Amino acid sequence: xxxxxxxxxxxxxxxxxxxxxxxxxxxxxxxxxxxxxxxxxxxxxxxxxxxxxxxxxxxxxxxxxxxxxxxxxxxxxxxxxxxxxxxxxxxxxxxxxxxxxxxxxxxxxxxxxxxxxxxxxxxxxxxxxxxxxxxxxxxxxxxxxxxxxxxxxxxxxxxxxxxxxxxxxxxxxxxxxxxxxxxxxxxxxxxxxxxxxxxxxxxxxxxxxxxxxxxxxxxxxxxxxxxxxxxxxxxxxxxxxxxxxxxxxxxxxxxxxxxxxxxxxxxxxxxxxxxxxxxxxxxxxxxxxxxxxxxxxxxxxxxxxxxxxxxxxxxxxxxxxxxxxxxxxxxxxxxxxxxxxxxxxxxxxxxxxxxxxxxxxxxxxxxx
Amino acid sequence: xxxxxxxxxxxxxxxxxxxxxxxxxxxxxxxxxxxxxxxxxxxxxxxxxxxxxxxxxxxxxxxxxxxxxxxxxxxxxxxxxxxxxxxxxxxxxxxxxxxxxxxxxxxxxxxxxxxxxxxxxxxxxxxxxxxxxxxxxxxxxxxxxxxxxxxxxxxxxxxxxxxxxxxxxxxxxxxxxxxxxxxxxxxxxxxxxxxxxxxxxxxxxxxxxxxxxxxxxxxxxxxxxxxxxxxxxxxxxxxxxxxxxxxxxxxxxxxxxxxxxxxx
Numbered sequence: 001x002x003x004x005x006x007x008x009x010x011x012x013x014x015x016x017x018x019x020x021x022x023x024x025x026x027x028x029x030x031x032x033x034x035x036x037x038x039x040x041x042x043x044x045x046x047x048x049x050x051x052x053x054x055x056x057x058x059x060x061x062x063x064x065x066x067x068x069x070x071x072x073x074x075x076x077x078x079x080x081x082x083x084x085x086x087x088x089x090x091x092x093x094x095x096x097x098x099x100x101x102x103x104x105x106x107x108x109x110x111x112x113x114x115x116x117x118x119x120x121x122x123x124x125x126x127x128x129x130x131x132x133x134x135x136x137x138x139x140x141x142x143x144x145x146x147x148x149x150x151x152x153x154x155x156x157x158x159x160x161x162x163x164x165x166x167x168x169x170x171x172x173x174x175x176x177x178x179x180x181x182x183x184x185x186x187x188x189x190x191x192x193x194x195x196x197x198x199x200x201x202x203x204x205x206x207x208x209x210x211x212x213x214x215x216x217x218x219x220x221x222x223x224x225x226x227x228x229x230x231x232x233x234x235x236x237x238x239x240x241x242x243x244x245x246x247x248x249x250x251x252x253x254x255x256x257x258x259x260x261x262x263x264x265x266x267x268x269x270x271x272x273x274x275x276x277x278x279x280x281x282x283x284x285x286x287x288x289x290x291x292x293x294x295x296x297x298x299x300x301x302x303x304x305x306x307x308x309x310x311x312x313x314x315x316x317x318x319x320x321x322x323x324x325x326x327x328x329x330x331x332x333x334x335x336x337x338x339x340x341x342x343x344x345x346x347x348x349x350x351x352x353x354x355x356x357x358x359x360x361x362x363x364x365x366x367x368x
Numbered sequence: 369x370x371x372x373x374x375x376x377x378x379x380x381x382x383x384x385x386x387x388x389x390x391x392x393x394x395x396x397x398x399x400x401x402x403x404x405x406x407x408x409x410x411x412x413x414x415x416x417x418x419x420x421x422x423x424x425x426x427x428x429x430x431x432x433x434x435x436x437x438x439x440x441x442x443x444x445x446x447x448x449x450x451x452x453x454x455x456x457x458x459x460x461x462x463x464x465x466x467x468x469x470x471x472x473x474x475x476x477x478x479x480x481x482x483x484x485x486x487x488x489x490x491x492x493x494x495x496x497x498x499x500x501x502x503x504x505x506x507x508x509x510x511x512x513x514x515x516x517x518x519x520x521x522x523x524x525x526x527x528x529x530x531x532x533x534x535x536x537x538x539x540x541x542x543x544x545x546x547x548x549x550x551x552x553x554x555x556x557x558x559x560x561x562x563x564x565x566x567x568x569x570x571x572x573x574x575x576x577x578x579x580x581x582x583x584x585x586x587x588x589x590x591x592x593x594x595x596x597x598x599x600x601x602x603x604x605x606x607x608x609x610x611x612x613x614x615x616x617x618x619x620x621x622x623x624x625x626x627x628x629x630x631x632x
Contacts, residue, residue, distance in 0.1 A: 215402050215405040216402070218398040218399070218401050219399070219402040221395075221398050222395045222398045222399045222402070225391060225394070225395050226395075229391060236391065242386070243394065288526075289525070289526060291454050291525065292454075308384045309384075311384075312387075313384070313386045313387075314386070314387050315387065316389065316390070316391050317390050317391065319390040319392055319393075321390075321392040322390065322391040322392045324392075325391070325392035325395060325396055326391070326392075326395060329395060329396060329399045334553055337403075337552065337553045338553030338554065
């Protein structure tokens with residue numbers, strides 16, 4: 001029967017399904033009644049579930065196959081419907097197979113991770129969910145600095161490499177665990193995901209995202225927020241996720257001002273205000289703009305981004321629009337993303353990027 | 369650790385002032401900055417010279433370093449990275465390679481010496497082995513005005529150097545070499561065109577500023593000209609005209625085929 005249907009599909013060029021069909025696909029969706037009279041039938045097994053006469057099965061196959069084929073060829077409308085049903089059965093079978101495969105992979109990674117934290121994690125000596133902090137740091141080079149800069153008694157550091165997977169576009173969500181970086185984060189946090197999620201197992205009081213102050217750093221922050229909102233929405237809801245904003249500028253001065261020689265600034269505005277307040281001339285000072293965390297010395301990083309006394313953290317809260325916004329920004333639909341960043345207001349193309357700001361300064365005169 | 373130290377630490381943790389901000393607000397702000405940068409500075413080429421920022425920086429560095437003699441790629445990449453482009457060395461080297469491969473770009477701006485990879489997907493040699501210099505096309509048409517005072521220069525990322533904002537070229541390189549890029553929510557794709565045809569067209573347009581597409585297409589220029597001699601298939605001139613007037617459409621390309629017969 002399968003061979004007849006396969007042949008029909010080939011001849012009628014009913015495409016739309018690439019995998020090979022199996023007999024079970026056909027069996028589950030088609031019921032055929034054939035009336036046969038056999039003298040001295042043989043049965044299979046004690047319960048006599050099937051007739052097993054060799055002569056009968058040969059004869060039936062011969063007559064039935066040709067009858068089925070001519071029926072399919074004559075009634076193309078019904079045949080198309082039958083083939084559709086068979087395809088949907090086959091698709092279902094294959095997706096079940098894939099899901100099983102995925103489950104076994106995921107459960108094996110989960111099992112492994114309970115006992116084995118990733119080697120990249122520099123854990124803290126106090127392992128208490130009441131005080132411990134986890135810094136998720138962009139890049140191995142900044143990770144090294146952060147390891148030296150932290151207070152090892154309660155701050156742990158996990159470096160992740162480059163741009164991580166966009167979790168918004170992965171479905172089912174458990175599939176994200178196949179990604180090494182993400183399974184590292186999941187196992188370090190300790191709560192497990194989806195049905196196995198339990199807030200009690202959370203190993204840290206604060207989870208802090210620490211990425212460069214440049215625009216790629218901004219992207220990484222968004223990707224990590226997406227990861228948490230997709231896999232651990234509860235952690236964000238309970239205000240355990242933070243974003244650290246490292247300074248943009250450092251200004252070393254010759255004299256001490258406000259008791260310090262080196263000052264850090266987190267925005268252009270702060271920098272302006274500082275110069276105005278203290279009557280300093282901007283062009284005389286050597287302003288240094290940080291491009292990456294890797295540029296900083298451990299001492300600088302401790303002062304500006306890691307020590308609770310001086311760092312600037314922003315705590316993330318979940319509002320009604322949170323999930324919809326992320327779906328718009330990071331989801332599959334290009335149109336919504338485009339209208340979100342350009343269409344609504346057209347601000348995006350009007351506001352200046354840093355590159356253009358620099359170009360203005362020179363265009364007004366000083367050509368070389 | 370003494371107990372007083374621990375208490376002090378805990379106090380500093382409790383005293384810490386933390387701002388609160390909603391996920392939707394902060395992520396749209398961050399993503400907005402990033403997407404703006406990608407579209408304007410990274411993925412979409414400039415109309416004036418047909419170059420993305422990386423490419424322009426490489427060409428500029430080479431205009432000082434490697435106009436006539438071959439120089440080590442690593443040196444060019446290092447100079448570009450240190451002076452103008454504070455990103456990974458690999459991405460800079462890959463951009464350099466693209467500009468040098470005759471099968472990636474219609475008129476290569478760079479001549480490569482050594483293994484720059486092949487069409488079959490073989491990887492190019494590491495940048496410490498290969499060498500590069502500017503091609504005649506770049507030195508004659510690209511750089512003729514760069515150092516003569518009519519280019520706008522802007523300061524680099526740390527205000528220590530100057531880089532060109534756009535390179536003033538002799539003819540529109542964007543049309544000649546084409547471009548492709550994917551930004552956030554937008555993308556661009558332009559096929560390359562024949563240099564001679566474009567020059568003919570430009571002369572015609574300069575003489576007749578009111579020239580229409582009908583006067584040019586099929587007479588002065590004949591559609592895209594691809595680096596690998598692929599043939600463009602279209603039904604009639606009207607369908608090609610539609611693509612050029614709307615700026616959007618599908619081009620079907622027939623690859624050149626060479627059948628090798630087995631000798632019996």
